[in-house]
Amino acid sequence: MDALIKTWRPLQRFVLPWRCLLCAAAGGHDIDLCADCAAELPRNRSCCARCALPLATPAAMCGECQRRAPPWSAAWAPFRYGWPLDRLESRYKFGADLAAGRVLSTLWQREPCPIDLPQLLLTVPLHRSRLRQRGYNQALELARPLVRELGVPLRHDVLQRLRRTDAQTELDAIGRRRNVRGAFAMRQGIELPAHIAILDDVMTTGATLAECARVLKRSGVRRVDVWALARAPKSRNE
Numbered sequence: 001m002d003a004l005i006k007t008w009r010p011l012q013r014f015v016l017p018w019r020c021l022l023c024a025a026a027g028g029h030d031i032d033l034c035a036d037c038a039a040e041l042p043r044n045r046s047c048c049a050r051c052a053l054p055l056a057t058p059a060a061m062c063g064e065c066q067r068r069a070p071p072w073s074a075a076w077a078p079f080r081y082g083w084p085l086d087r088l089e090s091r092y093k094f095g096a097d098l099a100a101g102r103v104l105s106t107l108w109q110r111e112p113c114p115i116d117l118p119q120l121l122l123t124v125p126l127h128r129s130r131l132r133q134r135g136y137n138q139a140l141e142l143a144r145p146l147v148r149e150l151g152v153p154l155r156h157d158v159l160q161r162l163r164r165t166d167a168q169t170e171l172d173a174i175g176r177r178r179n180v181r182g183a184f185a186m187r188q189g190i191e192l193p194a195h196i197a198i199l200d201d202v203m204t205t206g207a208t209l210a211e212c213a214r215v216l217k218r219s220g221v222r223r224v225d226v227w228a229l230a231r232a233p234k235s236r237n238e
Helices: 002-015 035-039 063-067 085-094 098-109 128-134 138-150 173-180 207-218
Strands: 120-123 159-161 184-186 195-203 223-231
Touching (some): 085 098, 085 223, 098 138, 120 138, 138 195, 159 207, 195 207, 207 223
Parallel strands (some): 195 223
Antiparallel strands (some): 159 184
């Protein structure tokens, strides 16, 4: 497979050259993103180590985590949710633009993981009705190439979504917590390792990931981390 990929890439550059999905300029570094747009990507290198909230200076725990510690141990979100990554994410998640998803997954693979790798990676599940509507789980498709790069096992059948929830984007922080309360459960008869990470595409208030983490902790998992492609800055209604 590696030999096939090495043979295909030079041919692809000739037949289907890389083209930036944002500005249509020539892409570079084996990705459909030009150097100028890639340089604008908002990396999340100054953040809270516990919840990955963007901060002016890095901190082990932000003020919110000190007041109310989240149910997970550590967070990894390599990007901040902002231009131009938010445009690619919106196209991928809501516009069925799988090319944008490939760009996002490639970008994530190229970021070093600053925390201990888990024994197992899970993705936030979609309700079956939303999965039928969208056609794919955006978190799962981002995770597949990432785990191949990191060598971490991936499962999508551990957590299940019991009911269809309202779109989190339309709710404030309190509404988000209420919206996902009791929405997830463990499937029966599955043995889990001591250290698990749960992955989503974007982390805003963390309500969805927190609910998943609580389910895993109640099932006996000792350490739960959360991973997200991007972390949104704190909004006024949080």
